[in-house]
Amino acid sequence: MSDSALINRRGGALAQLSDTLWRRPGLLIFLLILPPALWLGIIYLGSLFALLAQSFFSIDEFTGIIQYEFTLKTYAELFRPSNFDIIIRTVVMAAAVTIGAAVIGFPVAYYAARYARGKWKAIFYLGVMMPLWSSYLVKVYSWKLILAKEGILNWLFETLHLGGLLNAYLAIPVIGGNSLSVSATGTFLVFLYVWIPFMILPIQASLERVPHTMIEASGDLGARPAQTFRHVLLPLALPGVIAGSIFTFSLTLGDYIIPQIVGSSRRFIGQAVYAYQGTAGNIPLAAAFAVVPILLMAVYLWVAKRQGAFDAL
Amino acid sequence: MHSDRAPLGLKIAAGFGLAFMHLPILLIFVYAFTTEDKSYQWPPPGFTLKWFAVTWARPDVWEALGLSLQVASISTIIALVLGTLCAAAVSRTRFFGREAISLLVILPIALPGIITGIALRSAFNLADIPFSFWTIVLGHATFCVVVVYNNAVARFRRVSGSLVEASMDLGANSFQTFRYIILPNISTALLAGGMLAFALSFDEVIVTTFTAGQQQTLPIWMLEELVRPRERPVTNVVAMVVVLVTFLPVLAAYTLTRGTDTVAGQGK
16 A cells, blocks of 8 residues: 555645545535525525515505504504404414314324235325325315315215205304305315325324334223223324424415315405405515414424424424 | 224224325316316216317417426426535534524425515515516425425435545545445435425415416416316316326335335425
């Protein structure tokens, strides 16, 4: 072995650069992180702060011109009954969608994690992945087909001679409406359908980690299946459920397309943001509305972190 | 063995969940062939292949598709570069601001899309940037980074440091090491991440409505048709094709990363 290979520096600018990077790992990290940090820092955070800053401006009620002075007036407007209703409605919908997704998603996740083997494991996996990655608009569109007055759901109710039941349900105020496609129930179903894969994957991830000897031990100790579920399985799966609920809750809070296509004329936060920044030209109020989901999610994430939900992501 | 048999109730509940997730999409496949063109009548009065020819001859569909493919390709390339750089830095060492960087990458997808959208739009307005092809790309690349990052960071952690050191000991410089050691090790993760980023961008509508001017990507075209239906059968056919097209990259990404500890696509 010749010493010269170790002593002689390799020639060429590229090689010298290479040596420098090897000797100074800090510089390498800096160079690696610079482009993504600049991109996200300037384009994304910059825009986000510009938006937040605008929420502290206000709009002159008579001229409609934005006044660039610091004020909390715009935030106060959020608490006007018409605006506050929008916030409450959105939060209730997000909570309902989250609970619905957990109830329907849990058995799928549990079966996939505990019982599915080999071919069925793959089928279950793709069975959740495919809807997750399918086009969002196509999924919404499919429900427009289903919920339409002449569509399959009404046809099904008529064929089973249950049309009266459906009409009685639609007559209930708040959740009912003229037809399913313009009712809050319709909006709920579409939200549920579109976001449910986001709930199943984290639950499945947390259930995969539950040793099945624990379930057996619980049974051996005399617990009935319901008790095992309540006292063993659910506490262990809870971080996964919370992780999933972060997605379903956040996604429902910010959506403005689903309630626009399927639902009543009562607005959600996303629609309010969209309407205020668009035709109304009231950017400050739109910005203030946009802060609501951010704050709600910040609180939600803080609670979730305390429950250890991030380990299940 | 008793414990390996699922209770009947669980089977039914799991089957119901899967059916709930799949039947609505399958319904679109039926509607693409219906002869009815004024309403969403069920059951379809008859079946025809006519609408495929009609859709094929529509220039607006082709333009929207072309734009979507271009935007998705360029956004994916940007996301691949930025996501890989970020993953390389974060997985390698602990440094000041590391947590902040990983949060920053996830933020565009963790916050509701409407916030990303309206933030970008008001920033473009403030900076007097006219809406164009590039403003769409700017938005898409921003939230695509996280998909590539998630895939790459998991793989980087598994590339053992001794491999890199061995390569350097044998006389390769950093760039050769990257080319011949690191890249082959992370290539499938990058490919999977890239495909998912492509699928994400191809399908994105919420941010795009804020960052596009007059241009129509395919999702924007579909949104228009959903809000103000003009020719329903054409929408049905486009919807079916979109489902089939997104099916392929997801299946490919799954196949590429199957058997590793983190399968691609979980964190959309």
